Amino acid sequence: MADFDLVIVGTGSANSIPGPEFDDWSIAIVERDTFGGTCLNVGCIPSKMFVYAADVADTIATAGDYGIAASFDSADWPAIRDRVFGRIDPIASGGRDYRFGAECPNITVFEGDARFVSDRRLAVRMGDGSTESVSGRHVVLGAGARAFLPPYRGLGTVPFHTSDTVMRLDSLPESMIVLGGGYIACELGYVFSALGTNVTVVNRGERLLRAEDDDVSAAFTTAAQRHFDLRLGATVTAVRGGAGDFAYAADGTPSAHGNSYTVEFDRGGRAESVSADVLLVATGRVPNGDQLALDLAGVDDDDGRVLTDEYYRTSAPGVWAFGDLSSETQLKHLANAQVRALRHNLLVAEGQADGPMRTVREDLVPHAVFSHPQVASVGLTERDARAAGLPISVANKPFGHTAYGWAMEDTASFAKLIAHAETRELLGAHIIGPQASTLIQQLIQGMTFGQTVDQMAREQFYIHPALTEVIENALLEL
Numbered sequence: 340m341a342d343f344d345l346v347i348v349g350t351g352s353a354n355s356i357p358g359p360e361f362d363d364w365s366i367a368i369v370e371r372d373t374f375g376g377t378c379l380n381v382g383c384i385p386s387k388m389f390v391y392a393a394d395v396a397d398t399i400a401t402a403g404d405y406g407i408a409a410s411f412d413s414a415d416w417p418a419i420r421d422r423v424f425g426r427i428d429p430i431a432s433g434g435r436d437y438r439f440g441a442e443c444p445n446i447t448v449f450e451g452d453a454r455f456v457s458d459r460r461l462a463v464r465m466g467d468g469s470t471e472s473v474s475g476r477h478v479v480l481g482a483g484a485r486a487f488l489p490p491y492r493g494l495g496t497v498p499f500h501t502s503d504t505v506m507r508l509d510s511l512p513e514s515m516i517v518l519g520g521g522y523i524a525c526e527l528g529y530v531f532s533a534l535g536t537n538v539t540v541v542n543r544g545e546r547l548l549r550a551e552d553d554d555v556s557a558a559f560t561t562a563a564q565r566h567f568d569l570r571l572g573a574t575v576t577a578v579r580g581g582a583g584d585f586a587y588a589a590d591g592t593p594s595a596h597g598n599s600y601t602v603e604f605d606r607g608g609r610a611e612s613v614s615a616d617v618l619l620v621a622t623g624r625v626p627n628g629d630q631l632a633l634d635l636a637g638v639d640d641d642d643g644r645v646l647t648d649e650y651y652r653t654s655a656p657g658v659w660a661f662g663d664l665s666s667e668t669q670l671k672h673l674a675n676a677q678v679r680a681l682r683h684n685l686l687v688a689e690g691q692a693d694g695p696m697r698t699v700r701e702d703l704v705p706h707a708v709f710s711h712p713q714v715a716s717v718g719l720t721e722r723d724a725r726a727a728g729l730p731i732s733v734a735n736k737p738f739g740h741t742a743y744g745w746a747m748e749d750t751a752s753f754a755k756l757i758a759h760a761e762t763r764e765l766l767g768a769h770i771i772g773p774q775a776s777t778l779i780q781q782l783i784q785g786m787t788f789g790q791t792v793d794q795m796a797r798e799q800f801y802i803h804p805a806l807t808e809v810i811e812n813a814l815l816e817l
Contacts, residue, residue, distance in 0.1 A: 341447070343367045345685070346461065346475030348453050348631075351376020352662055352674040353481030354434065356682050357446060360691065365445055367473050369463055371452040374435040377483050377663065378671040379427060381503045386526055388423040389506060390709045393533035397711060400533075404748050414534040416511035424507065449473065453482075455636035459657050477657050477685060480638075480645060481678070482631060484624040484663035489518070493578040497600060499618040502527060512536050514615035516602050517567075518575065520547040524621035525563065525710040532566040533711070539568040539613045541575065541602055548708060552720040552769040554735065554755055559771060562712050562751055570613065573604040578618070626664045649698040651681040659685070666701075673704050705783050707776035712752060715775035717783050718767035721757055730760040734816035738772050741812065742804035747773065754778070754813045756792070763791035765817075778810055792817045 344364040347353045354374070357366055373380045392414070402409040438448050451465035453473075460474040486501035488494065500508075502523050513536065517528040520542030532538040540547070546560045547569075563569065579601050600618040604611055629643035637655040639646045644667070645660040647653050653660050661681050662674035676699045686692035705717035724731045738744035738752035752772025758765050768782040785795040796814035801807050 340472040341367065341474075343447070343473060343475045344477065346459075346473055346478045347481065348461070348479065349376060349481035349483055349662075349664075350374045350434070350438075351378060351481055351483055352671070352678040353479055354438075355675075355678060356479060356685070357443070358682075360686055362445060365447075367447050367449060367475065368438060369449045369451065369453045369461070369473070370435075371450070373431050374438070375431040376481075380431055381506070383671050385423050385427055385506050386502070386530070387709050388426075389419065389530045390526060392419050392422075393530045394711070396535075397533045414511060416508070416534065419534070420507065452630075454630070454632040455638070456632070458636055458655065460636075475657070477659065477688070478636075479681065479685075480628075480631065480653075480658065480660040480664055481662050481674075482627045482664050484626045484669055486620065487623040487625045488620060489575070489622050491518075491575045491578050494620070497578060497580050497618065499578075499600075499620050501620050505617070505619050508617070512616040515539070515617045515619055516541060516600060516613055516615040517619045517621055518542075518602070519621035519623065520544055520549065520571075521621070521623055522548065522706075522708045522710070523623070524619075525559070525708060527619060527621060529566055529710045536617075537568070537615070538566065539570060539615060541570045541573045541604055541613065543573060543575075545572045547571075548714065551708075551714060551716060552755060552767070553722055554753075555714055555716070555769045555771045558751060558753070559708075559710075559712065559714060562771075563710075566711060568613075570604065570606065570611065573606050573611070575602060575604045576610075577603040579603070624663070624669060626669075628664055650684050650696040651677060651698075652684075668701070668704055668706075670704060670706055673699070673701070700787075703783065703786050705779060707779075709776070712771050713773060713775040714769075714771050715779040716767070716769045717779060718765070718786060719757060720767060720769065721755075724757050724766055729766065731766065732758045732760045732817050734758075734813040736809055736813040736816060738806070738809050741806065741808040743806040744809065749773070752809075754809050756782070756813045756817055758792045758817045763793055765790075765792050765795070774806060778807060781807070781810065 346367045348369045350370045396411050399409050400411040438446055449463045449471055451463040453461040453463045456462045459478050463471045515531050515536050515538050517524045517540045528538045546556045547563055548556045548559050601612055601614045626644045628640045628645045633640050638658055639654040645665040647660050647665050651659045651661045661677040663669040680697035680699055684696040687694045687696050708714040735753055735755045738749040755769045757767040765786050768779055770779050792814050801811040
């Protein structure tokens, strides 16, 4: 049994809490998987490195549109994969070694699965099967989220992939079924499609990225038909193994080929099915709170999502939570901002920093989908603004109405802005097209610092003929 000043569960953003201000604190860090959390190991960073390779392949494949004679012949999947994880794995390993090293004398690392047994006390089941008991004056929960597995008949009988495993496949499959239509499905489906896999997307909804603004979602669904065989409005009825044999990598992950999977589904009362070499389940992610025995510590949750106040305090004194475990919006840049505030609040709680406690403004948290086309969004969608009864003005400007858009031969991309018709405040921005995640940044800044659309449009220069002119044009229309 070991008692600490602080117990940290999870080594994603939570691993940034210990620093010089905490040198006189005894700290326990608990990690059951790989140091670095979802973003570093199985999420944002590796997936975007794969997306960049896919973008290069797609650029080559479409070079003829610009009078360039080029062809995309094939992808060396092991080389692409090894470039990604050859950079990421040493970072994760180095982070682990650092916490075990002499540079962190006040930190004890427990590599195991933690669950509460009472107030601020956890039992950690270690990798060797033993159990350690740890408690903290403060406990910070940064245990993240995991892939959601829908209750489809037969899904548990076949070795499917999720985003946690599919990026480490031994070889590029000839065909793949992707279950889902959100950002994970659209990003990873695009990666495999652009590199040469025949990808079928089976989605319950009639559109992809349905959480986006309706115009963006509709445009993305149309554009995605170039990359995917879309089976929309599909209710999955069964998942089963097909004619092929399942093969397994050395670490036990499946690497099947030969139409080894069949997904059966209903569309409009008609039974259909598709078969492929690999099955990717990309139906969202759920917080890990249900795996922490929260009730034994008096921590309130909502179906596994830990509930906190604006300062990241849970219902149990001394227990804090943040990030994917507690936020309805699961984004790394939000988790990073929250943990910076939480870190300060810990010090305030112990009288080591001046108050007040800090929180994070979450109404303007942006996001992006790194698929093809790219999507970025911040603020209200048009449907949400209208549902709230707000007086709004809407501008929708195509990339193709700018000189740079002409250069790209772009006929489908656009920037859509929603403004309050009376206050002139920008309420929402939604961009679909090349570099959307970069183009939206100036709008995030303007919204955050209270600029009106008139100020954003008129009181700064826009480089001509840069792609940012599409933002200028949309603001001018407002």
